Amino acid sequence: MKPISKWIHVLGITGLVLLFVGSWIGLFVAPSERFMGDVQRIMYVHVPTAWNAMLGYTFAFAFAVASLWTSRPKWDSAVTATIEVSLLLNALLLVQGSIWARATWGVWWDWDVRLTTSLIMLLLFAGVLAMRSFVQDPDRKATWTAVAAIVAYIDVPMVYFCVRWWRSLHQVQSTPETVSSSMILPLRMNAFALLFLGIWMVVYRARLETLRRRQDQVAEPARLASVGGMEDV
Amino acid sequence: MTIPRQLVTIVRKDLLLEWRGRSRILSVVLFGVVTLLLFSFAVGPDSVMLRAAGGGFLVLALLLSSILSLSESFRVEQEQRAIEGLLLLPIDPVALYYGKTISNTLFLSLLAPILSPIALVLYSFEIGPTEFLSLIGLWVLSAAGLSAPGTLYAAMTSRLQSQDVLLPLLYFPLVTPVLMGAVKSVSLILNGDPMSQLGSWAALLTGFAVIYWSLCGLLFVNVIEEGS
């Protein structure tokens, strides 16, 4: 198997540099927000994390469709890798959002629409990965992962819609959305930074998955599916 | 056999099996009652709080009971390896899926007329017969929304020994939209609906059911292939 292309490493390093520069600008150069002061700077890492998590899940969905359509293992590796990296970003965004909530409203959790939806999204996709560990047969693992990922992804807008309606019946605060132009630069830099780093991580993770699958195939040649029964297949 | 006829055959077979094993329905109902009680113990005998949360408790009890019946729906086939038998017959996976989903919806719907009066008594609700019928109707709609993904995941996990952990883990986060819609609608019926929102919630639940039934039906064929 050929080694990982050096361009991926270039991408990774670029992402890292961008993250440093973008965060530096966001932390020390960008102006303070009028009402929230410096706490608002959390946005420079929170919003890019959220964007990339959502982008990651979208790619996972696309890879899952490809996986079902072609049944080729490389798509399964791609699905697993993108879900795992997106889950990391998802978890991070929940922590950042919680810190934000504590800083601005004094509570660690306030049922904000997007945070609540993110939490459910985390549970949805974590479940997909959890399921993989219980299935041994690689073809079945790939098919079921793809099915579960597709269902989970389609569920997300429904969850968002419902949570929003559920909340609107009680007057609750919402996260500010307006961003002034001087703040766009660090936001964009960090967004691309996380994108590049994300791609780097996905490539590594997908490779890892492919390697694991090959090792399993070598170790258990008798992978003939036994008929039915209550075992873990 | 045409697909509709296969469908009817499957539903009829499931209903017959349920009727023969009536103790199972009874156990699920009892489980629902126990759950209603447990929720009340969590809140305490404060009737004001119980009435505010009563709709939610009823729906949660139904949701938890649904997991029990869903996990059984394919295990019945698993015993004696009947599912291979089903697949050796020329049963279309589409018919199998929708047949099973319909049976599951019917079975879940059956819980409502039994658990709702109990919840009404426990939480001191008073509603008229039309409201009671809307309650049942809304529950049937919610049951449809729950059964579609539930049947898909039950089929997937029925072969695994870890089903009792995996099925709830996959299923509960997924059906949160239906859960929220059901809780909202039931609470509106029980506590009054001054702004006539019930119609929109019912439309929402219908929308969810339609989406799930189409999507999960489409994906089911990938999940049921044997020995590939």
Added chain:
Amino acid sequence: MSEGVIIGGWNYVIAAYSITATGLILYAWSLVARYRRSTRDNED
């Protein structure tokens, strides 16, 4: 640095950034470590 209405905000900002950085670094490191181990095992 100008102050906003919220005082003591920098602690939260630092917390958010450091947790994010730590999460990313730990995950990336674990990936590289597992990958190296895997390629080594594969060659054996």
